[in-house]
Amino acid sequence: MTTSVQMKKLTMIQGINDAMWTMLAEDENVLVMGQDVGVNGGVFRATEGLYEEFGKERIIDTPLAESGIIGTSIGLAVNGFKPIAEMQFFGFIYPAFNQIMTHATRIRQRSMGRYTAPIVIRAPYGAGVKAPEIHSDSVEALFTHMPGIKVVVPSNAYDAKGLLIESINDPNPVLFLEPMRCYRSSRVEVPEEKYTIKLGKAAVRKEGEDISVFTWGAMTIETMKAVEQIEKEQNVSCEVIDLRTLYPMDKDTIAASVQKTGRALIVHEAPATGGVSGEVMSVINDTSFLYLRSPVERVCGFDIPVPVYSLENEYIPSPEKIKNAIQRSISF
DSSP: OOOOOOEEEEOHHHHHHHHHHHHHHHOTTEEEEETTOSTTOOTTSTTTTHHHHHOTTTEEEOOSOHHHHHHHHHHHHTTTOEEEEEOSSGGGOGGGHHHIIIIITTHHHHTTTSOOOOOEEEEEEOSSSOOOTTSSOOOTHHHHTSTTOEEEOOOSHHHHHHHHHHHHHOSSOEEEEEEGGGSSSOOEEEESSOOOOOTTOOEEEEOOSSEEEEEOTTHHHHHHHHHHHHHHHSSOOEEEEEOOEEESOOHHHHHHHHHHHSOEEEEEEEESTTOHHHHHHHHHHHHHGGGOSSOOEEEEEOSSOOOOHHHHHHHSOOHHHHHHHHHHHHTO
16 A cells, blocks of 8 residues: 655755754754854744754754864764764854864874764855855865865755755765755755655756756756746747756766756856866766867856955856856857
8 A cells, every 4th residue: 555755845944954853853863063053043033933842952053163163073973973064154164274274174084994083064045045154155176186085065945854864864974055045935845754855866846958057056046037038038948957966966967967957057156267167067078078169168157256245146157147158059
């Protein structure tokens, strides 16, 4: 007898909360720690209700000390716990950079496999919510260059829940980046039961024949808007790939898509120089160069910090900029 899966429509923030609730209930070694994650339920309410359900020994309010949050998480992780550490904003992670780079990512190698550091570092990130300086940084490339840590970026509630549960179960440290623009921008059907999404596997959001567009996080939404518009206006068929995991990257899906369409565009809001788009271009060059009909295009943020509110929308890749890049590639 087949049992139907119960579904519910959730925002991304609810999907994240649901994932943590699921794992806290299943495994007593899972802990949540960070600034205001307990009594207040987090600045975005991602941890709302967890303190009341699981108590102060598992939902831990910490001092305002990011290096201390990660340092403590490393100690807990090598002793059998599975800490979920929240950075209140991604731009606040820099004081913890040393702990992540020199300890969390190297524990497995340093101990010759005796210890691992199963830490999930959650961080709201990205521009578009008119936050103050340092609150909107998109510096994921700093961490994809760090062997030993996985970098995950969901774009909707379904992916957020499945990817976060998989990240908590992973024996390696995982940086779980949560695009703030996606927190409450939409609702999607999410299973009530536990499920996982494999890390390192991209999602084909839309199949197409003429150009492959690669993106992640909040830019997936902007890209889908651009594709919908240009396909209505012109006889163009676009394939949209949401990478979801930036490290390890799904090179097979990238190659298969470019070899099908012969054109490629990468969209991300981080600055272009040194951005993850360069690595995607490298994958395309290594696997699919002879399939290309036009140069690979990029639409990225500018090589500046995220600007003040009044200029923020000029900084972020827009559907219009994405459409123009698609047009350049198609008409080359």
